[in-house]
Amino acid sequence: NLAAHFKIADGSVFFTPEFELHMGVDLERMPVVYSAMDVLAAPSYGEGFGIPIIEAQACGVPVAVGNWTAMPELVGDGYLIEGTRWYDASQGAFFKHAFVESIVDAFEQAYQRRGGGSEKARAFAMNYDERKVFTEMWVPVLDELERRRVERRRLPAVRLTKPELPVAA
DSSP, X not given: OHHHHTTOOTTSOOOXXXXXXXXXXXXXXXXXXXXXXXXXXXXXXXXXXXXXXXXXXXXXXXXXXESSTTSGGGOSSEEEEOEEEEEETTTTEEEEEEOHHHHHHHHHHHHHTOSXXXXXXXXXXXXXXXXXXXXXXXXXXXXXXXXXXXXXXXXXXXXXXXXXXXXXX
């Protein structure tokens, strides 16, 4: 195998059970999975909101994520990976490929500080508790949308008419 080829000691590399991950890991087991990590690497092409980034930090695990989209703002403790922009015509959107060297740098830094959980990561992740996010972020947005909806009902109806065009002499 690849680890043996590079003379990496037995027991130093662990591989995830692909079938189990494909089928899903029980929610009760996820903290154990995260806590076994030295770092969660998630430098995806693009990310709206990476829930695993917050979940890992809630378990005290620093994260290594791309320095693009929403990912940088989700890092309380970890590493930002640089990348290069590319356009995917099939999706009509820009994405980024992570630089391998940047991932390696993040892993080396994580290796140097390995051992023990990160209180900084845990404290940061607590800002994203679902009750707090719902109460402090979603409720105000939903209230504002409702206010606008009610306000629109109060506006007088506007009748659209065809504009009069000047007649050429």
